[in-house]
Amino acid sequence: xxxxxxxxxxxxxxxxxxxxxxxxxxxxxxxxxxxxxxxxxxxxxxxxxxxxxxxxxxxxxxxxxxxxxxxxxxxxxxxxxxxxxxxxxxxxxxxxxxxxxxxxxxxxxxxxxxxxxxxxxxxxxxxxxxxxxxxxxxxxxxxxxxxxxxxxxxxxxxxxxxxxxxxxxxxxxxxxxxxxxxxxxxxxxxxxxxxxxxxxxxxxxxxxxxxxxxxxxxxxxx
Amino acid sequence: xxxxxxxxxxxxxxxxxxxxxxxxxxxxxxxxxxxxxxxxxxxxxxxxxxxxxxxxxxxxxxxxxxxxxxxxxxxxxxxxxxxxxxxxxxxxxxxxxxxxxxxxxxxxxxxxxxxxxxxxxxxxxxxxxxxxxxxxxxxxxxxxxxxxxxxxxxxxxxxxxxxxxxxxxxxxxxxxxxxxxxxxxxxxxxxxxxxxxxxxxxxxxx
Numbered sequence: 001x002x003x004x005x006x007x008x009x010x011x012x013x014x015x016x017x018x019x020x021x022x023x024x025x026x027x028x029x030x031x032x033x034x035x036x037x038x039x040x041x042x043x044x045x046x047x048x049x050x051x052x053x054x055x056x057x058x059x060x061x062x063x064x065x066x067x068x069x070x071x072x073x074x075x076x077x078x079x080x081x082x083x084x085x086x087x088x089x090x091x092x093x094x095x096x097x098x099x100x101x102x103x104x105x106x107x108x109x110x111x112x113x114x115x116x117x118x119x120x121x122x123x124x125x126x127x128x129x130x131x132x133x134x135x136x137x138x139x140x141x142x143x144x145x146x147x148x149x150x151x152x153x154x155x156x157x158x159x160x161x162x163x164x165x166x167x168x169x170x171x172x173x174x175x176x177x178x179x180x181x182x183x184x185x186x187x188x189x190x191x192x193x194x195x196x197x198x199x200x201x202x203x204x205x206x207x208x209x210x211x212x213x214x215x216x217x218x219x220x221x222x
Numbered sequence: 223x224x225x226x227x228x229x230x231x232x233x234x235x236x237x238x239x240x241x242x243x244x245x246x247x248x249x250x251x252x253x254x255x256x257x258x259x260x261x262x263x264x265x266x267x268x269x270x271x272x273x274x275x276x277x278x279x280x281x282x283x284x285x286x287x288x289x290x291x292x293x294x295x296x297x298x299x300x301x302x303x304x305x306x307x308x309x310x311x312x313x314x315x316x317x318x319x320x321x322x323x324x325x326x327x328x329x330x331x332x333x334x335x336x337x338x339x340x341x342x343x344x345x346x347x348x349x350x351x352x353x354x355x356x357x358x359x360x361x362x363x364x365x366x367x368x369x370x371x372x373x374x375x376x377x378x379x380x381x382x383x384x385x386x387x388x389x390x391x392x393x394x395x396x397x398x399x400x401x402x403x404x405x406x407x408x409x410x411x412x413x414x415x416x417x418x419x420x421x422x423x424x425x426x427x428x
Contacts, residue, residue, distance in 0.1 A: 090243035104261035
């Protein structure tokens with residue numbers, strides 16, 4: 001399933017609008033390619049966790065696409081995959097170090113899932129299917145759009161589960177944006193008793209299923 | 223022979239490449255190292271102050287560290303305990319406790335114990351409990367953890383160091399029993415360790 005779509009992403013037409021449409025909608029990494037679901041399902045218990053992982057993934061994706069595009073003329077085909085993995089692994093390590101330095105509390109919660117960004121197939125998939133065959137700028141733009149598409153699904157699912165599970169939105173945003181963000185928390189349903197299922201793993205699968213269904217519905221209506 | 227040359231060529235290229243990426247990581251590590259250490263220290267220090275209800279450096283002295291080798295506290299390797307002093311008297315021993323049986327894995331707490339074996343204060347420093355349910359063990363979300371303050375092994379006796387659902391002394395959370403149970407029992411066990419071994423650490427330091 002995912003390979004067919006990855007091929008699709010390598011089409012010669014690479015106008016900015018096409019790249020954006022692919023990443024955000026028609027070839028969305030989470031909703032269509034269904035890649036990187038392990039961190040996606042595990043981390044989306046709140047908006048702040050989802051946003052933290054979304055930003056980390058976005059940075060790695062743009063960085064790896066850019067680097068892969070830069071070296072695409074020099075790497076022999078046989079050494080291609082190890083080289084891509086090296087690039088992705090070093091970006092992931094750097095991002096995880098930066099996160100410890102600048103958003104330490106958030107890192108404590110999502111550490112494991114930031115570290116396994118290196119195994120997120122979206123990133124290797126984009127390196128192989130797009131960046132290794134395209135010039136620098138389109139590759140960076142593709143990384144940005146794929147990252148935004150993936151991140152949007154993370155944040156949507158995080159918001160859905162946080163709201164349904166705890167009746168609150170944007171709790172603990174100070175972990176990512178500093179003390180001034182402590183006031184962003186919105187109590188949507190006061191005296192909410194909590195809905196356990198939404199924050200537990202089944203809530204992730206159900207929420208993800210609903211998001212995919214909603215996308216299919218919108219596509220079919222056109 | 224040409225296969226060999228190709229392989230060598232690729233291997234050399236990859237080695238060079240690995241060297242470059244390692245260099246980038248080393249650079250980032252150097253750049254962030256100091257800040258990460260400061261962050262770790264800040265979180266730790268904040269927890270220590272909260273445990274002792276202290277606000278300033280003038281109030282309390284946390285300089286003295288002793289090495290801690292206690293399998294009973296869940297540690298597989300040596301850790302560090304802090305001897306807290308007020309007016310030059312040791313007022314509490316603060317030990318890290320690793321509670322293995324949380325719902326989402328081990329829960330790491332810092333526990334302050336006064337010389338008479340009572341709890342000075344507790345803070346959860348790392349956990350992976352369910353958000354919205356188990357994470358009420360964090361002080362910034364709920365004051366549940368303060369229920370342990372001032373309690374000792376005579377109040378209540380060890381079998382009641384668990385949640386009410388198990389006939390214990392401490393409140394659980396609606397929908398989550400495993401997390402508060404693990405913490406109550408973990409603290410009870412740590413107090414037993416204090417009676418056995420911990421008090422000696424504090425008395426040596428006096």
